[in-house]
Amino acid sequence: MESNIDIAISKGKKLLEGSSKGYIDVRYSTPEECMVTLRVIAPAIGEEMAGYTCMSPFSSSSSEYTVYRMTSNVIDLEHMDITYSEMDSYSGQIKVATGKKHGCGVRKWKNGTMYKGEWVDGDKEGHGTQIWGYCTEWAGDQYVGQWLNGLMHGKGIYTCKNGTTYEGDWRNNCMNGYGIRKWANEDIYEGYWDENNMSGLGTMYYTDGSSWHGTWKGSVQVMKLNKK
Secondary structure (H helix, E strand, O other), X not given: OOOHHHHHHHHHXXXXXXXXXOEEEEEEEOOOOOEEEEEEEOHHHOHHHOOOOOEEEEEEEOOOOEEEEEOOOOOOEEEEEEEEEOOEEEEEEEEOOOOOEEEEEEEEOOOOOEEEEEEEOOEEEEEXXXXXXXXXXXXXXXXEEEEEOOEEEEEEEEEOOOOOEXXXXXXXXXXXXXXXXXXXXXXXXXXXXXXXXXXXXXXXXXXXXXXXXXXXXXOEEEEEOXXX
């Protein structure tokens, strides 16, 4: 017979399947009738969230998921509309105990930037959309995807105002991992990235019909390879 904790973990795994979220919190009742909150983390980001401040240092792991016991058994949320200054506001859930943005909400800055999505302890975390405002270097750009500790991190799509797009892996606000970038002139690169540079195996398709397949370093062609 499954225990309450096993049932809670199974429930968390099922809720994560097919979801864009990297983790989910579930609760279960102990034999002493205390409610405990567990954070079930998807395989892709399990290691990166190890030691996260709101989690117990103890964790149980499987080959697929990591499960942490939260240090706070109950997370009470409430909706608030907060005005920081003219054209600078937040509307959404906050954690009652700390007053920090937590859950789902919309943050608008007076420079025109807007973020709509998930928050954890005051940071953009989970899935969300950000559109950069008119008074920023990235005015008109948009990112839709995963966030961690306030940074673009995980899977996401970045669309520049000029039409250039990138869809793929992100790490700490940088294109990092596998991704596809399409420039406004319709050149396309499919392959690996490191700190915003084409790095590793990849293929560039040019608008004149030619292509280059091989290894890259710092966005420079290193060694041409024959495609199989």
